[in-house]
Amino acid sequence: MKVTNSLVAVLASAGLSEAFWRMECRGRAGLARLDPIVAPGRVSQHAHAIFGSSGFSMNSGHAELAAGSCTSCAAVEDKSAYWSPQMYFKHEDGTFEEVTQAGGMLAYYLLNKDAGNPDKGVKAFPNGFRMVAGDSNRRNYSIGSRNFKDADPEKSLWAMLGETSQEDLAQRAVGFNCLDYNKTPEGALVRHYLPEKGYLDGNCPDGIRLELMFPSCWNGKDLDSANHKSHVAYPDLITDGWCPKGFDTKLPSLMFEIIYETNKFKGIPGEFVMANGDAQGFGFHGDFASGWDEEFLQDAVETCTDPSGLLSACPLFNLQSEDEQRQCQIELPEDLVNEKVTGKRGKSLPGDVPIRYGPAPANVQAPGADQTSHIPVPTVTYQPAESSAYQPGGIFNGDAPSSNSSSSSEEVKVTALAQPEPEPEPEPTPTPTPTPSEAPLPSGYELVRTEYVTNGKVVSKIVVIETVEYVMLAAATEIETVTVTATLDAQKARRGLNHLHRHRHAGSH
Ligand SMILES: *[C@@H]1O[C@H](CO)[C@@H](O)[C@H](O)[C@H]1NC(C)=O
Numbered sequence: 001m002k003v004t005n006s007l008v009a010v011l012a013s014a015g016l017s018e019a020f021w022r023m024e025c026r027g028r029a030g031l032a033r034l035d036p037i038v039a040p041g042r043v044s045q046h047a048h049a050i051f052g053s054s055g056f057s058m059n060s061g062h063a064e065l066a067a068g069s070c071t072s073c074a075a076v077e078d079k080s081a082y083w084s085p086q087m088y089f090k091h092e093d094g095t096f097e098e099v100t101q102a103g104g105m106l107a108y109y110l111l112n113k114d115a116g117n118p119d120k121g122v123k124a125f126p127n128g129f130r131m132v133a134g135d136s137n138r139r140n141y142s143i144g145s146r147n148f149k150d151a152d153p154e155k156s157l158w159a160m161l162g163e164t165s166q167e168d169l170a171q172r173a174v175g176f177n178c179l180d181y182n183k184t185p186e187g188a189l190v191r192h193y194l195p196e197k198g199y200l201d202g203n204c205p206d207g208i209r210l211e212l213m214f215p216s217c218w219n220g221k222d223l224d225s226a227n228h229k230s231h232v233a234y235p236d237l238i239t240d241g242w243c244p245k246g247f248d249t250k251l252p253s254l255m256f257e258i259i260y261e262t263n264k265f266k267g268i269p270g271e272f273v274m275a276n277g278d279a280q281g282f283g284f285h286g287d288f289a290s291g292w293d294e295e296f297l298q299d300a301v302e303t304c305t306d307p308s309g310l311l312s313a314c315p316l317f318n319l320q321s322e323d324e325q326r327q328c329q330i331e332l333p334e335d336l337v338n339e340k341v342t343g344k345r346g347k348s349l350p351g352d353v354p355i356r357y358g359p360a361p362a363n364v365q366a367p368g369a370d371q372t373s374h375i376p377v378p379t380v381t382y383q384p385a386e387s388s389a390y391q392p393g394g395i396f397n398g399d400a401p402s403s404n405s406s407s408s409s410e411e412v413k414v415t416a417l418a419q420p421e422p423e424p425e426p427e428p429t430p431t432p433t434p435t436p437s438e439a440p441l442p443s444g445y446e447l448v449r450t451e452y453v454t455n456g457k458v459v460s461k462i463v464v465i466e467t468v469e470y471v472m473l474a475a476a477t478e479i480e481t482v483t484v485t486a487t488l489d490a491q492k493a494r495r496g497l498n499h500l501h502r503h504r505h506a507g508s509h
């Protein structure tokens, strides 16, 4: 713990601590074909799991959300709405069934500054602000020539590889975290597709956590835009880094986390599919409409900077019990009160949304296109070459059995790059998996682990691994979290650091 304490001290003295809070929304306020952003005033195409203000409706704007009588989130001041497509299971006989969630949803508010303009700080979402992250019609992963099963290159290389277009970043802002509470957790935003049923059955006994990072660089004027995206942009490392030109107002970086209990379908033949007809997760997306009072939120952004991320560490929030959160429900419009969206359904998704496999976007595929299988998955050989894997911002390696940082005996332990293990079902060429190695680290590295645990089934953990040298660098610019796999030799580690240096200098003009 000495190491952690000293690191926190370094961060604090540099005034750059990665402050954040984790908004817990234990109650699902609704499950319905409603989407006031994309389908205002009408029933939406697909069903969403909805969290937040009871003022949510097919027409709700900021005033209606703010006037909601309750919220399904922990802080009563948060009258925002958060929604994303619900997951279903398609049985072999063609019938669909709701996949239940564990623990509601978490919305991380990361208060990362723009690395290019840290003095400007973080601005609260203005009243009426809303946005969409992800693309419901997307049915493939296309970043350069990468296959979706490849591990991402380390973040410091993205710019050099030409992989920082907004479209690239948006695809990497989607994550599917395989949960096995008996293992070292996977990193956040590491796998960008929903694993197939056999993989989930064999490897994810505690379900799958869907992760979605929202853009946090704003153009400073528009509360929304025609496609609900172009008024905002991702910084070049998704969670942090440099905001692109014209988007120099930094907002809180929002990240959704929702756990689906895919494990309840273990051994049952069929496939998982999202309510928007997406069976591989490429089209996972989410919507956010702020229902905060802007002034209050600005106070919170400036005050609630405890590095624990706990809501209870912020004196501004009035917290309500989990029961109260669960009791808060939206009112359904007449058109939808009788629509069966929970439990077992007939042979279609709500709204009769067809399942559309890729690679062409769902909306350009001919109606009735006869597609019955996933896009072909080339066999990919894992390349353990990446010396280090950068995990997003504060790193939310979730869902470990509860224990807190000071009682952990694993302080100096290398977290292996989250990498799918061999699929249990037969594959043409099984993908070899590097075993998590705990070899000694190259000299000069210090590994730090900090854990934060919430109650209930949703437990989140922050892992910090840095080099001594890098902390000094970081003090001059920004904080970055670096996870280093133990397989690298000192030479490679130094090269990795050089990349970081270059990246930083490139951005500092
Ligand atoms: C992959 O998806 C993108 C975005 O939907 C689309 O523009 C592109 O055409 C797709 N690629 C193929 C091969 O269909």
Ligand SMILES: *[C@@H]1O[C@H](CO)[C@@H](O)[C@H](O)[C@H]1NC(C)=O
Pocket (backbone or CB within 6 Å): 404, 405, 406, 407
């Ligand atoms: C962690 O556990 C120790 C010993 O059990 C306890 O004293 C300490 O308060 C705990 N810390 C947190 C942050 O819960």
